[in-house]
Amino acid sequence: MFYEPKDGHGLPHNPFNAIVTPRPIGWVSTRGADGADNLAPYSFFNAVAYVPPQVMFASTSDKADRAMGKDTVANIEETGVFCVNIVEHEMRDAMNATSASLPAGEDEFIKAALDKAECTTIACARVAAAPAALECRLSQIVKLEGATNYMVLGEVIGVHMRDDCLRDGRFDVTTFNPLSRLGYRDYATVRELFELKRPGD
Template sequence: MEIDPDEVPSMYRTLAGAVVPRPIAWVSTTGPDGTDNLAPYSFFNVVAVDPPVVMFAPVDDEGSPEGLKDTPRNVRRSEEFVVNVVTESVAEAMNETAATLPAGESEFDRAAVTRADSTVVAPPRVAESPVAFECSLYEMVDVGGSSMVLGEVEWVHLDDAVTTDGKMDVEKLDAVGRLSGSLYATTDDRFSMERPP
């Protein structure tokens, strides 16, 4: 099978089904009315180490104010957000926060997720998440029908349970990744290969 992107209605299924598993940014923001917003985004990754920058890319929403969903709109206004890492223990709660809620309702409350104070940004982080990156807006870039949000990591919360000798230990983090549709994957089935010189 060959695909010409110009000849199909959408490349979503092909891209989302082949680029797997994708890490999930569980992004918390605070709206201008004080409502805490929490939403998952599987178009997410690390962009740079120095400065430390992560990105997530929500699809634009023509039916929303400014054509943006709550999360990117809140980030544009406040220039702050928190990326919470999704683990198997909070996967169902993360899925609950994907629901579309009426204005003024918080996904934290819908999913019974605990707010924890952040250190340098205003939006709360998810207390149940073992890793949280407090971010300031580095840049927001329109890319077709999406908005790529780049955030500089200003503070990191690491649960001691996912560290060894004071460093992040991937063997101890049961992160969840997005596949396609309603399929997800865990990262507990691992293998090792030595990088060649």
Template sequence: MFYETEKNDHGLPHNPFKAIVSPRPIGWISSLDKEGRANLAPYSFFNAVCDTPPIVMFSSSGYKDSVANIDATGEFVCNMASLDLKDAMNQTSAAVSHDISEFDLSGLEMAASRLVKAPRVARAVTALECKHLQTLRLKTVEGNDTDNYVVFGQVVGVHIDDAMIVDGMLDVTLFKPLSRLGYKDYAAVTEVFQMGRPKV
């Protein structure tokens, strides 16, 4: 099949785009507003974009609290959403008013960060402390503004639960990171395989 995205004429009951671009790691972003109130929200459009320096990004549909907080304070933390935290992560995706902390809503405990003021999820096995680099409002091919915002942050500190390190390497099969698929589907990494880069 083929369809044009502007017409969205695929004939399917649901748009398949997000199911095609999958799996996507989940950026579980914690931040503080200017008054010091904590916010925690998962973003399925998230990834690392380079490693020297280490930079991550997440994209928000709408100028939501996470984006506003980061623009105002210049800091955030990306916490690992693992299989055992799936229900708590999902709880933090609820659309609630700005004055309600998703930490309280989900029953998750906060832990202090080292280099940023934003808290991290205490039970998350990894967390990336980030300094804000820039926020981009995305445009269409016609040059029109969309209601989508991409936030870039440089990772300045990394937390890793020592129990997740096996033979000097982080073993993702121990904590089973969650990923977002299409529709209401999620997946967890439970096995890995290795391939070396070919020599020519």
């Protein structure tokens, strides 16, 4: 099968959602200028550079009570900071609960019964029990093609790691089983690892 997205695919569900997988989930926490906390998952998320460390996520929908994207993007535009919390398998239900579209100013931490911790370098809450959390300073918001598509780029200026996730000097993902997004309503958990040496190693 071949299709051009501009012409449609003719399938009951969009296959593009399932082709680029697995994707890490950026569980992004923000605090608005009014002091209200927000937490939402984004599956268009990744690290994009080592030095300085940088991450990106994209928001692809909007809300009637926001002029720009969703609460997350609006808060980041107001404050210039955000935190990316890493999602483990055990937090899948809480993560999913925070994907609900709530009115602006309503706290997803409370709705999902998640404990908060304050970030260290930025004025923002983070998921207290997350395996890791990346405190970020906004680099830029890029308007992408499409009515509601925004890419947010940030520099990581603070890193939290749960002590039990450190083994032999490494951040060990086998200690918490990272959750990833597949297509449609499908998810996967990383449970099996293997190592490949690059040519010249």
